[in-house]
Amino acid sequence: MDIDELMRRLSELYPEDYPDGFQDPFFVLISTVMSHRTRDNVTYPSAKKLFEKFSTAEEMAEADVVEIEALIRDVGFYRVKTGRIKEISRILLEKHDGRVPDDMETLLELPGVGRKTANCVLAHAFLKDALAVDTHVHRISNRLGLVKTKVPEKTENELKKIFPQRYWKHINLLLVKLGQNVCRPISPRCGVCVLNDMCPKILL
DNA sequence: AAAACGGGGGC
DNA sequence: GCCCCAGTTTT
Numbered sequence: 664m665d666i667d668e669l670m671r672r673l674s675e676l677y678p679e680d681y682p683d684g685f686q687d688p689f690f691v692l693i694s695t696v697m698s699h700r701t702r703d704n705v706t707y708p709s710a711k712k713l714f715e716k717f718s719t720a721e722e723m724a725e726a727d728v729v730e731i732e733a734l735i736r737d738v739g740f741y742r743v744k745t746g747r748i749k750e751i752s753r754i755l756l757e758k759h760d761g762r763v764p765d766d767m768e769t770l771l772e773l774p775g776v777g778r779k780t781a782n783c784v785l786a787h788a789f790l791k792d793a794l795a796v797d798t799h800v801h802r803i804s805n806r807l808g809l810v811k812t813k814v815p816e817k818t819e820n821e822l823k824k825i826f827p828q829r830y831w832k833h834i835n836l837l838l839v840k841l842g843q844n845v846c847r848p849i850s851p852r853c854g855v856c857v858l859n860d861m862c863p864k865i866l867l
Numbered sequence: 868a869a870a871a872c873g874g875g876g877g878c
Numbered sequence: 879g880c881c882c883c884a885g886t887t888t889t
Contacts, residue, residue, distance in 0.1 A: 699885040705875060706884075739873045739883080747886095777886050797884050815885095839884060848882075 664809065664861065670830050672857040673837040681787055681836070682707060688763035688788035689755075690714055693723070695783045696747055696775045701738045703843060709737045720761045723752035747775035765789045778816065786832035794819050794826075795835040799842030806846065808863045 684690040694710035713734045717723045723731070731745045738744065751773050755761055763784065764770050770781035782795035796815045800822075804810045810821040826834060842848075845856045853859055 695884075696886095697884095700873085700883060701885095702875075703884060737875070739875075740885095741873075743872055743886095775886065779885065783884085795884090799884065835884085842884085 664807070664825075666826055666830070669858060669861065670826075670833070670837075673841065674833070676857050677837055677840045684711065684714065685787050687718075688765075688784065689720060690718075691788035692751070692763050692773075692776075692780075692784050693748055695780045695787075696751070697735060697738050697744055699744070699775070699780075700740065703839065705737050709735050720752040720755040723748060724756055744775065750774045751776070763788065765791070767793075778819075782819075783835060786835065790832060792828050792831045794823055794831040796822070797835065797839065798848075799839045799846075800835055802848060803838050803842055803846050806851075806862060806865050807858070808865050 684694070690710065693713070694706060697710050697713075698706040713731065716734060717726045717731070726749075728745055728749060731748060732741060735741050735744065754773060755763065759769070764773075765785065765788075767778075767781050767785065770776050770784060771778070776784075779795050779797050782793040785791040785793035786795060796819045801810075801813075801815060801818050804818055804822060809825055810818050812818055812821065822834065823831065838846075841856075841858075845852050846858075853862070853864065856862065
């Protein structure tokens with residue numbers, strides 16, 4: 664498998680860098696928590712709407728729960744997520760001077776933040792060499808024959824052996840886009856996939 | 868290891 | 879109308 668060629672094709676297909684707002688670690692953190700089990704095209708507009716009203720941990724901690732719930736009602740689990748957003752904001756203010764932590768261990772202490780979310784924050788907000796494995800990354804890696812495990816943490820380590828370190832932070836966003844539009848969970852559109860000729864199409 | 872949380876979008 | 883989906887926490 665020619666990894667450089669694979670990344671070249673995906674970068675050419677999805678050339679845009681991080682979405683607007685991703686220069687703010689707090690936006691990356693909250694929008695990623697909102698994204699759990701929810702499609703990107705629903706999550707992102709909802710997160711932007713939320714941040715038009717409340718854009719800092721302090722404003723979010725002060726905000727009325729009902730008002731936040733109303734703003735993010737489009738995403739799934741919105742009541743649970745509102746509680747997490749409030750609690751995360753409170754903890755950031757109380758323990759971290761209102762800032763988003765930039766290390767895995769501290770991020771994992773926040774409610775609603777697991778390894779995938781923490782890696783997204785490290786990669787997208789702090790531009791660290793983190794590799795976030797979600798269902799898209801996992802599924803596509805399996806179809807490409809790059810990994811053969813169901814354990815996300817194993818997938819992360821396997822991919823880190825295969826991909827040069829400079830690519831790690833870009834893998835999640837690129838494969839999520841491919842996973843939504845082309846390499847879908849059910850009935851993937853292999854005919855229009857830029858990776859078609861290098862894909863063994865395992866476990867379609 | 869499996870259930871629970873939940874509303875939008877594709878078909 | 880039915881079924882699936884950018885995970886994490888709890889049982």
